[in-house]
Amino acid sequence: MTPPVTPWWRNRRLIPWLVQAAVGLLVLVLVAFLVGNLVRNLAAAGLLLTWRWIGNPAGFDIAGSWLPFSAEQPYWWALLAGLVNTLRVVVIGLIGASIVGTAVGVASFSGNALLRGLARVYVELIRNIPLLLQLVFWYFVVFLALPGGANAIQWPGLVLAQSGLYLGMPELVNGVWQAPIRLSVEFAALLTGLIVYISAFISEVVRGGIASVPKGQWEAARSLGFTPLQTLRRVVLPQALPVIVPGLNNQYISLAKSSSLAIACGYADLYSVAETTLNQTGRAVEVMVILLGAYLAIDLVISALMNGLNRAVQLRSR
Amino acid sequence: MERPSALQRLRAAFFASPLDGLITVVLLAALLAGGHALLHWLVFKAQWAVIQVNSTLFAVGRYPLDQQWRLWLLTTLLAGATGLSWGLLRALPRPDRRAVLWPANDRLAVALLSGLGVLVPLVLQLSTAIALRWWSITALVLACRWLAGRWGTALPAIARRGWPLIWPLLYLVGMTLIAGGFGVPAVSPYRWGGLLLTLIEACFAILLCFPLGVLLALGRRSSLPLLRWLSVLYIEFIRGAPLITLLFLGQNILGLLLPGGFTPDRVWRAAWVLTFFAAAYVAEAVRSGLVALPPGQMEAARALGLPVHQAMLKVVLPQALRVALPAMVGQFINLLQDTTLLSLIGLFELLGTARAVMANPAFIGKDAEVYLVLAVLFWCCCAALGLGSRALETRLNTNPQPA
Numbered sequence: 240m241t242p243p244v245t246p247w248w249r250n251r252r253l254i255p256w257l258v259q260a261a262v263g264l265l266v267l268v269l270v271a272f273l274v275g276n277l278v279r280n281l282a283a284a285g286l287l288l289t290w291r292w293i294g295n296p297a298g299f300d301i302a303g304s305w306l307p308f309s310a311e312q313p314y315w316w317a318l319l320a321g322l323v324n325t326l327r328v329v330v331i332g333l334i335g336a337s338i339v340g341t342a343v344g345v346a347s348f349s350g351n352a353l354l355r356g357l358a359r360v361y362v363e364l365i366r367n368i369p370l371l372l373q374l375v376f377w378y379f380v381v382f383l384a385l386p387g388g389a390n391a392i393q394w395p396g397l398v399l400a401q402s403g404l405y406l407g408m409p410e411l412v413n414g415v416w417q418a419p420i421r422l423s424v425e426f427a428a429l430l431t432g433l434i435v436y437i438s439a440f441i442s443e444v445v446r447g448g449i450a451s452v453p454k455g456q457w458e459a460a461r462s463l464g465f466t467p468l469q470t471l472r473r474v475v476l477p478q479a480l481p482v483i484v485p486g487l488n489n490q491y492i493s494l495a496k497s498s499s500l501a502i503a504c505g506y507a508d509l510y511s512v513a514e515t516t517l518n519q520t521g522r523a524v525e526v527m528v529i530l531l532g533a534y535l536a537i538d539l540v541i542s543a544l545m546n547g548l549n550r551a552v553q554l555r556s557r
Numbered sequence: 558m559e560r561p562s563a564l565q566r567l568r569a570a571f572f573a574s575p576l577d578g579l580i581t582v583v584l585l586a587a588l589l590a591g592g593h594a595l596l597h598w599l600v601f602k603a604q605w606a607v608i609q610v611n612s613t614l615f616a617v618g619r620y621p622l623d624q625q626w627r628l629w630l631l632t633t634l635l636a637g638a639t640g641l642s643w644g645l646l647r648a649l650p651r652p653d654r655r656a657v658l659w660p661a662n663d664r665l666a667v668a669l670l671s672g673l674g675v676l677v678p679l680v681l682q683l684s685t686a687i688a689l690r691w692w693s694i695t696a697l698v699l700a701c702r703w704l705a706g707r708w709g710t711a712l713p714a715i716a717r718r719g720w721p722l723i724w725p726l727l728y729l730v731g732m733t734l735i736a737g738g739f740g741v742p743a744v745s746p747y748r749w750g751g752l753l754l755t756l757i758e759a760c761f762a763i764l765l766c767f768p769l770g771v772l773l774a775l776g777r778r779s780s781l782p783l784l785r786w787l788s789v790l791y792i793e794f795i796r797g798a799p800l801i802t803l804l805f806l807g808q809n810i811l812g813l814l815l816p817g818g819f820t821p822d823r824v825w826r827a828a829w830v831l832t833f834f835a836a837a838y839v840a841e842a843v844r845s846g847l848v849a850l851p852p853g854q855m856e857a858a859r860a861l862g863l864p865v866h867q868a869m870l871k872v873v874l875p876q877a878l879r880v881a882l883p884a885m886v887g888q889f890i891n892l893l894q895d896t897t898l899l900s901l902i903g904l905f906e907l908l909g910t911a912r913a914v915m916a917n918p919a920f921i922g923k924d925a926e927v928y929l930v931l932a933v934l935f936w937c938c939c940a941a942l943g944l945g946s947r948a949l950e951t952r953l954n955t956n957p958q959p960a
Contacts, residue, residue, distance in 0.1 A: 259783040266787060273814040280813040351577050352570035353584050367939035368932045369894035371901075372908060376932070379924040496799035502901060510801060523809040527802070535797045 321512030335434040340441025365439035378428035378504035425506040448483035480552040488545035618750015644705025746824035750905040762831035770839025795837035846881030886946035
């Protein structure tokens with residue numbers, strides 16, 4: 240009697256390769272189909288891929304650019320100015336959201352029931368309202384409604400006026416505020432919105448981290464005579480950080496990506512400059528490549544930095 | 558030990574130390590001042606005409622007036638299905654305790670629902686005919702809830718187990734009612750707007766991103782390198798890009814990728830982008846569930862003679878999805894919030910409608926009122942989803958800890 244022959248469709252070494260070949264072929268055909276259409280459609284529109292346009296004068300202005308920019312300068316400089324504006328709001332936003340988020344996260348462990356309750360209300364209120372809605376609220380309802388001139392809201396070292404936020408020693412000169420640092424209301428609205436929204440998520444990360452430290456650690460530190468603040472700084476946070484840092488990474492990346500909503504409050508970030516560029520040149524594919532590449536690079540830089548931080552806090556806890 | 562009196566407990570909670578007392582007093586003062594200012598604005602300053610005049614626009618956009626009965630019919634069907642599902646959920650026996658017809662949460666929910674159902678049409682000063690419709694729909698939910706809760710156990714097992722299938726069915730019926738087809742006159746997507754468009758986009762994306770996300774998660778955990786690489790590439794590409802750039806891609810490049818002349822409508826292009834976007838995040842949520850499951854589950858199922866696909870469907874996925882449920886619902890909530898981004902690409906969902914209304918000279922400067930109403934609406938939807946997910950989580954927990 241001959242041994243039973245395994246039919247090919249039950250051959251356990253062949254099947255995985257067949258499946259992969261089929262999937263690979265399918266993906267290849269799909270990609271070829273899409274790219275073929277793209278090339279045909281672009282050729283029909285006279286927009287075959289080229290980067291020559293990027294040296295042409297942009298012809299539009301960027302309000303509140305940090306890099307010196309004027310309409311005669313080329314597109315690539317405009318996009319760079321947009322990127323710098325994005326980085327500026329991301330970096331300041333990261334610092335602000337971390338501070339507020341940590342404060343709220345720690346407050347949810349306060350002995351004071353009112354403070355604890357408010358921290359919960361803050362998180363539940365902010366997380367359940369879309370960021371874009373919050374941004375337009377901050378911009379149109381809060382910052383654009385600020386009084387101007389002598390009626391501006393004045394605090395020591397800070398003036399909130401319709402023409403912007405003035406930091407340092409603001410002075411009213413001929414009805415116009417002057418100060419060493421001036422932030423536009425667009426920037427201020429975007430920054431406030433991002434910090435408020437992301438800090439609610441960061442506070443949850445911080446809360447989870449602190450909750451992961453056994454209660455006995457608090458009690459032991461207190462019985463050794465540590466004050467509550469010392470307990471937090473010297474005993475609890477060093478043990479909570481290894482849990483907190485990976486979660487922070489996600490929130491930081493989320494903040495960087497969310498900064499692309501700047502267009503809703505009139506701030507000229509990378510996305511908003513890219514959209515204007517597209518409207519003027521019609522170069523959809525090239526602009527898209529720049530956009531995706533830039534945000535991917537920002538994400539990778541944040542991840543790399545946070546991985547470094549993660550290694551540092553992990554080692555310390557050994 | 559003596560139980561502390563109410564006064565002592567209050568003191569411990571709010572005035573444990575001088576610093577605590579100071580914090581309490583300062584916070585209380587700030588809260589009272591803020592609450593007073595808000596109430597004063599709500600009652601004396603805010604002008605709600607912008608909402609009242611445009612309530613139809615906010616609800617359904619420019620949906621043709623003579624076809625709006627279809628939306629009322631759909632709302633009625635949805636209300637009935639919601640009430641019945643809710644009642645059946647209560648009627649089915651629970652692993653930990655006996656079925657109770659009206660548990661405490663439900664009584665709270667009923668009070669909230671009837672309160673909102675009665676009050677909102679009054680506050681918005683809707684016309685009597687429309688207010689009456691909303692009141693009957695609220696009553697229908699409660700009646701169905703009671704009917705199903707009372708007699709749900711008498712239903713044959715197959716009807717009870719198959720009941721959840723009513724939802725995908727209702728989705729198809731709903732899309733037919735909204736868009737037309739099967740003899741119902743068509744209504745172009747250009748005329749959908751407001752809450753209707755927000756819900757259409759969110760429901761479409763939530764329904765489709767779930768199976769897609771599960772497939773991607775399985776692909777990422779597959780032993781076949783090609784499947785794994787493709788899944789990782791897709792997931793990381795999507796998660797690395799802001800949604801607005803992907804919507805931008807959908808609006809400007811999708812048309813170039815398809816054969817000339819064939820481009821889906823802007824509304825559907827956006828819905829597909831939302832679906833593909835959310836699928837990557839759902840895949841990560843499902844993957845966390847798959848990772849949490851001990852490999853012994855798969856091995857045991859295989860050892861019992863189940864083929865791989867059955868072991869996956871009957872043993873691994875049910876457990877993994879249960880672990881992944883909170884993270885998945887979190888993604889669905891994000892998705893609902895992300896629909897607001899469609900206003901940036903020129904669609905008139907809720908936020909887009911709001912911006913269009915405020916561009917009307919008659920309503921300039923009414924931003925605060927409009928945004929506040931939208932915020933309340935989104936807050937309620939998202940909070941309800943979150944609460945529902947937590948309730949489902951406890952129900953699905955088959956190993957209840959003895960209390």
